[in-house]
Amino acid sequence: MLEILYLCLEKPFPEESKDKMISVLAMYGYSLLGNHELTSGQKAKIPAPEDRSFIHALIVHNLHPNIAESFGQPLNTNLFKAVKGVMRKFKELDPHVVSPGCMDEHARQLEMMEFSDIEVLSSLAMSNEENFNSPFQVLDCISDNNSRTRIDKILFRGEPAVCKTFRQTSLDALEKEILARKVLSANVPEIAPVLEHGDNYFIMPYYEAVWTWQADSFSLFPLDYAEKCLDIMRRIQESGWSVVDWHPGNFIYLPDGDVVMIDLEALTENTAEEAFESSADILGHRDFPYQDKPINYMNTWQPIVGLSLKSLLYDSPSKKRCVRTFYFLGRALPTRLIKKLEQALRKPVKKLVSRRQIRRLGPYLVYRF
Numbered sequence: 001m002l003e004i005l006y007l008c009l010e011k012p013f014p015e016e017s018k019d020k021m022i023s024v025l026a027m028y029g030y031s032l033l034g035n036h037e038l039t040s041g042q043k044a045k046i047p048a049p050e051d052r053s054f055i056h057a058l059i060v061h062n063l064h065p066n067i068a069e070s071f072g073q074p075l076n077t078n079l080f081k082a083v084k085g086v087m088r089k090f091k092e093l094d095p096h097v098v099s100p101g102c103m104d105e106h107a108r109q110l111e112m113m114e115f116s117d118i119e120v121l122s123s124l125a126m127s128n129e130e131n132f133n134s135p136f137q138v139l140d141c142i143s144d145n146n147s148r149t150r151i152d153k154i155l156f157r158g159e160p161a162v163c164k165t166f167r168q169t170s171l172d173a174l175e176k177e178i179l180a181r182k183v184l185s186a187n188v189p190e191i192a193p194v195l196e197h198g199d200n201y202f203i204m205p206y207y208e209a210v211w212t213w214q215a216d217s218f219s220l221f222p223l224d225y226a227e228k229c230l231d232i233m234r235r236i237q238e239s240g241w242s243v244v245d246w247h248p249g250n251f252i253y254l255p256d257g258d259v260v261m262i263d264l265e266a267l268t269e270n271t272a273e274e275a276f277e278s279s280a281d282i283l284g285h286r287d288f289p290y291q292d293k294p295i296n297y298m299n300t301w302q303p304i305v306g307l308s309l310k311s312l313l314y315d316s317p318s319k320k321r322c323v324r325t326f327y328f329l330g331r332a333l334p335t336r337l338i339k340k341l342e343q344a345l346r347k348p349v350k351k352l353v354s355r356r357q358i359r360r361l362g363p364y365l366v367y368r369f
Helices: 015-027 078-089 103-113 118-131 168-184 223-238 297-305 309-314 317-332 335-345 355-368
Strands: 002-009 030-037 054-062 067-070 073-076 096-098 138-143 149-156 159-166 201-205 251-253 259-261
Touching: 002 078, 002 103, 002 118, 015 030, 015 054, 015 078, 015 168, 030 118, 030 168, 054 078, 054 118, 073 078, 073 103, 078 096, 118 168, 138 159, 159 168, 168 201, 223 251, 223 259, 223 297, 223 309, 223 317, 297 309, 309 317
Parallel strands: none
Antiparallel strands: 002 054, 002 096, 030 054, 067 073, 138 149, 149 159, 159 201, 251 259
């Protein structure tokens, strides 16, 4: 079903911002199908602020609406997230976004506005829904609520495999997935290979993961897995590319201790030669549209690994284990015990640097915890 958002602005909507608008809406599962600037007669039909001269009707479609009941009326809760996202990402335009509440109201608004291309847009929405289904026998749906892709466990040539199907508005991400295998497979064999690909999907092997990282996990990220993930990123950077969106969920952790990288939708070619420690993947890509803060080692990995990048790259294994132990204690122990421990060491628990302290307490704490 089509939905409508009214974007109320004091100045004309810049054409160069259209791609950014598409990306922001895609964050919440929406495809932007139509963008109409309202006439004076159409403006009078909606409760828009009087000080906004330019009002655009954004006609959008959500493949996976999250329907909830409110006062007996069905509404898509994803829409509220999308409205907040548009207002937050377009602060420079000072937007005011008006959206109908229940789903029935969206249909009435679309009919009332009498857009000439509404039938074409409805057909496009139906086509998007049909194309978003896997063309293979589906054994299990792994994920169908992603804003850009649907991931299914399928039967492929008699064996289990994974089919990743892309929305029509996200086919550029499919091209990057295919490109990644071509340019990186020689130097980074840990990237999952493509078995077959079509106009809007590709198939890769199915891996049985022995361990899955949970974002709310209290324990620290396994050190051996962290080192292997970082080594993969280093070789990708040496090959002249950036992953941009790299986090623990982009890897599969196998029983033999190896890791497989599976998500390269945002692959970008590096234009400047730089050291790994100062590369964009480590420091963060600030223009990445799907996050408010840059995805980098400090924001994404350091809080769960318990080590700075320098420590992870260069410290000895024993020091890494000891520092991680103190980092874990800093999160797990009550504040009063942390203060006593800091008084005994005369150092902050999370900044252990003394070799004498490591020799005295490190092995004991690593053994105990």
